[in-house]
Amino acid sequence: MPATQSLVTIKGRKDGLVLVMNEACAYRDLLIELKEKLAASTNLDQNGPVISVKIEVGNRYISTDQRDQLKQIIHSYDHLKVEAIHSNVLTYAELDQIKEQEKIVTMVRIVRSGQVLSVQGNLLLIGDVNPGGVVSASGNIYVLGSLRGVASAGQGEDGNNAVIVASIMAPTQLKIGETISRNERNTAEVLTERHRFECAYLDDHIGKIVIDHIQATIKKGNLPFTFNKM
Amino acid sequence: MGEAIVVTSGKGGVGKTTTSANVGTVLALQGKKVCLVDTDIGLRNLDVVMGLENRIIYDLVDVAQGRCKLNQALVKDKRFECLSLLPAAQTTDKDSIQPDQMKKIIDTLKADFDYIIIDCPAGIERGFKNAVAGADHAIVVTTPEISSVRDADRIIGLLEQEKQVSPPRLIINRIRQHLLKSGEMLEIDEIMNILAIDLIGIVIDDDGVISSSNKGEPIALNPSSKAAMAYRNIGRRILGETVPLMDLDEKQGFFHRVKALLGMR
Incomplete structure (x- = not known):
């Protein structure tokens, strides 16, 4: 030396x-x-x-x-x-972990009472979270629909910076990292909030762009073709 | 080959049995061969509502365990030739029958009947699994109460996991017009917004339902009542007819007036 x-x-x-x-x-x-x-x-x-x-x-x-x-x-x-x-x-394993944390998992469904939707990474949910339903992600949560159940974001490391976004924010509980907040509003009051989300898509049968209520679109199965359905 | 429709709700006391009895009755009124199946083993009611209690010799559990033939257990309705009931056992419980046994019985019934209406017990345990095992379609019954809607939501989630069952359809039962008027009851729009499934009918709360249940006469037989009309419409929709939601339209007029008063929409 x-x-x-x-x-x-x-x-x-x-x-x-x-x-x-x-x-x-x-x-x-x-x-x-x-x-x-x-x-x-x-x-x-x-x-x-x-x-x-x-x-x-x-x-x-x-x-x-x-x-x-x-x-x-x-x-x-x-x-x-x-x-x-x-x-x-970085090792490949570490890289995969980072990619896992940074990816956006897109789901098209309604999370109903009693159902738990939990993902690694960020969750983009197209549809509602109904009262009694739970969504959880190691990163952020974005709900294109109404969030009426429980959402837990930042359930991985450094979770305190995570955010929860919802088109209609009427949750029973929110959790970011280890911090919990709850909704003091009356359940019936929350249910009366109205929204109408619309989705535009190309209808193969008529060859035109159609705009429909998002719940109806989910039901018809028109959305999943561009998303990784799980 | 007939169709098997399970009537379920999750929550107890919302009117599954009454709905089963009346939907079965209206389909029989339309001349369809209908078999009602009570799967609420240990707490059977459908026979009582149909006024057929005293005719029961064998039951569902006897059939499943091979103590009798399926035909021997079927109770013919006293009013309609084409309506039969397969009663539940009263002396045992839900664990005395398996979902695959249930499916076999329903499949056998489908050969002989146009419609098999399966009355599901409350809850999401074995009784629910038994009732759903043989079903092709599902009707979810809810009342305009938060607790009932919550349970219906749970049940819809569970039904969506049953691959053989077509997307469930909804009946909103026991709508009380005076509570709707005062805004103290969930509106139909709100319920539909949460549950997001197709509506197959709405039934007004009617005192006649209770008195006719006690008499063992389904209310659908009495065409002068509003509830009976609602059940008849539901029956026609099950048969594939397009029947406008007559009652809903009537109330929608009312909703619009309220909304207009409150300056909404």
Whole structure:
């Protein structure tokens, strides 16, 4: 190991430290140097405020165990806090997971009382959620219709940023992440809200564009051809 | 080959048995061969409403368990030659028969009758599964109450999973005009908006229904009552006729007036 070439570079920034790590050397060497560098840094004031640390590993794949290991080393200094570990490399499994979380699942149906519709990713429901029905997604929920049942969005990681969108918002309960809100309105009052959703489609039989009530369209099965029906 | 229609609701007490009895009666009045099947084992009522209780020798469970032939268990109606009843057993419970046994019995009946009306018990358990097993079509009965509509919604969801049953159709039962007038009852439009299935009829709440049930005479036999007219219209719609929703139209006029008063639409 040439002593002149530094494997770990510590950069000070306004918002904390950035540790830039060599992406070509052995991981073991990286750990050794990291420990040495941290130990040698006399300017890391032991009594100062908490400093946030970002780690840039470049084009190196680091596993969850390795991430934990890095965090452990840095957290052995009380006032250092790892904010993020950034790597340019993803495994296929991780990529699939991200894709799963970001995809929009389109469903054309009515979620009736007692039925549960649960998806990974974002849910686009074309149809109603009736009282007693439940829709749940790891991401956002979009209802093109009336939401009168229970909707739980953000049921994956970092769920607090999820949103619930509905054309008619009259839910019995909403849940985003771990937070629940309930509707204080009277059930009968909610039921009286009126809406009329219309859907335009090309009718093969008459060769014209037809506009029909969306519930009628769902019933006729005219919608599913462009959507992945589940 | 006949058609089997299950009459169901989820909730109890909304008028499944009364509807079964009257729909069966009006189809028989039209000269169709009809068999009513009571699947409410342990709580049988259809025989009482039809006034045929004293003629029961064998029942559905006897047929399923091979204690008698199907024909022996059928009770002929005293008024119509073409109307029969397959009564439920009263001494056992719903678990004494399996859905596949039920389907076999209904399939056998379909060979001899034009319409088989299956009266379903309340609930979504074994009794419901038995009743639906042999059905080709379904009629969901609801009343203009939130609880009843909620249960109907649940039942429609369950019926949609039964692949052999055609999309269910709806009867709104026990409509009370004075409550509609005061706006204290769910409107038909609202119910249709939630349930989103085809409406096959609406029946006005009629005191005559109770008194005729007690006498064992389906109200449909008394053409002067509004409920009887409603059932007759339902019967004609089942036969494929296009009958306008006469009562609904009448009330729609009324709805429009209310809406106009409230400045809606």
